[in-house]
Amino acid sequence: MNDSLPEFYCPYSDECYECCLDTEMTISISDVKRIEESGYNRSEFLKEKEGFLVLQNIKGHCYFLKDKRCSIYKVRPQGCRFYPLIYDFDVEEILIDELCANHTKFDVDDYDSISEDVIIYVNEIMAEKEMRLKKKERKK
Ligand code: SF4
Ligand code: SF4
Structure with a gap:
């Protein structure tokens, strides 16, 4: 984690915060623990959606977006760090999200170094979701 970064920092735009609007970022248990620390x-920022843990959205933006800035920048979820790289479950591929206002500045091939980390993170989230759903099934 880079402590010298400002409270909010998008390497692609100084002013944009589009990816924090109308979003329910899917997060992992380790993200939740880091934010709680x-x-x-968790009762204030987290909710469960179809077995996934997601950040709550309030008034059209992420719970942690304050004054157009990420108020938990240093401990933000891994998915926020990877964005605009996303994993498309339908095609099972890592893609650049075209919803990012600056997505044309990216070339997915430039991100080989973190692609493996994205896959590891996605697998972690999927495994946690399966575990959660199985637990619920057992309780029925
Ligand atoms: S945690 Fe921060 S970077 Fe991630 S969606 Fe929320 S406000 Fe944006
Ligand atoms: S939408 Fe794209 S350009 Fe805008 S803050 Fe998010 S990553 Fe940066």
């Missing part, structure tokens, strides 16, 4: 309680 910084002083938040």
Whole structure:
């Protein structure tokens, strides 16, 4: 984690915060723990959606977007760090999200170095979701 970064930093735009609007970022248990260690309680920012853990959206933006800035920048979820790289479950591929206002600045081939990390993260999230759904099934 780079402590010298400002509270919010998008390497592609100083002013954009589009990816924090109308979003329910899917996150992992380790993301939740890291955010809680910084002083938040999961009951205020987390919800479950179809077995996945997601950040709550309030008034059209992510719970943690404050004054157009990410208020948990240093401990933000891994998925926010990877964005605009996303994993498309339909085609099972890592893609650049065209919803990113600056997506044309990217070439997915430039991201070989972190592609493996994206896959590891996606697998972690999928495994946690399966575990959660199985647990629920057992309780029925
Ligand atoms: S955690 Fe921060 S970077 Fe991620 S969606 Fe929310 S406000 Fe944006
Ligand atoms: S939408 Fe793209 S350009 Fe805008 S803040 Fe997110 S990553 Fe940066």
